[in-house]
Amino acid sequence: MNNQLANGHLPRSPYTAGQAVPVRELHAGHREEILQHLLQLGEDDRRLRFGTQTPDEVIHHYVERLDFNRDAIFGVFDLNLKLIGMAHLAYLPEVKGKAHAAEFGVSVLPEGRSQGIGTALLQRSAVHSRNTNIQTLFVHCLANNKAMMHLAQKAGMSVEYAYGDADAYLKLLPANPGTIVEEAAKEQWADMDYALKENLKRSNQAWWWFLGRPGLAP
Template identity: 85%
Template sequence: MHNKLANDHSPRKPYTAGQAVPVRELHAGHKAEILNHLLQLNDEDRRLRFGTQTPDEVIAHYVERLDFNKDNVFGVFDDELKLIGMAHLAYLPEIKGQARAAEFGVSVLPEGRSQGLGTALLQRSAVHSRNTRIETLYVHCLANNKAMMHLAQKADMRVEYAYGDADAYLKLSPASPATIVEEAANEQWADLDYAMKANLKKSNQAWWWFLGKPGLAR
């Protein structure tokens, strides 16, 4: 974390998020979807997400080492149950005398961009952080990551720049009955949304099979 402070507040059919985005908490059973999502990022997207050039084998190692008992991973699925947006909320080691913090990292595939998915993933992570006694949500990225900087500024995060990197901080209020209810409602809604999409996909597959066109089923 840097000390220099800047007072800056400043193919498939596209996925349409609308005004609200269902964000689902992921678990170890989603590792294949997470890996597929990250491997679809091009070289520049990988550089912006991980801060450096990131080959396939490094991404595979990253996914394999995800610890769902320690950290949290959230995702947004499209109508075909493709993971088009995901966020990794990593809890930082506790340091005596310092606020408890978690680091937020996010990636969105091209078909899901400019539709509020990053904002929804950040909001979901912030609420979960509050409910797990995290006091500071932290983002580390390259200073030229315009999408991440835009997201940080929208959330009124404090931004520090140094040596081509940027650190953004969001101070969080303690949990409240409202945040606990909000997270529970979000979880139920996202699970229902996923179940509905899964049922619709199965129905479509059965329909194409009935019509004798199984090759069209996804």
């Protein structure tokens, strides 16, 4: 491999492009939204996300096996409460003498790209990792996954290439009161954002139902 593990740390103000995107932590009740999100990925996007050809049945199995008590799943919803971006922060088994690590995987639907969603998901995952005693954030993907490599390099990750694959690492500083408050504030903001979108969606549905009632059309 070409590069060595980065000796640097998480920048103090990383991923500024993603700060305006509310990212919500998902739970088991979101399993159907996660499934529908992944099923909407095209063949190439599935290959880049999972590193191989991924038919529907594999995605169903992946979603069924998600453990929300062990790992962390984050999502970004659009105005219609459609899950347009999600990240899976998978905690890797602890190895004595090595830094505790978590692997980051992300997917964004075409209509949500170039809006800072991937950056926001990575930022949210990095803060959560720090607050749960993770020392190294890790990304494994195909070397030709240009979007993921751009995201990783923008975050200051050290990237290593070998045999068509790429590994990116980011060493994380320990948690502090600021990161704990930051995560709590972001979660509260994301919950408020979701509630507002939910109310807006209900209002729009009621309005269109009203307009569609028999006898009210001009």
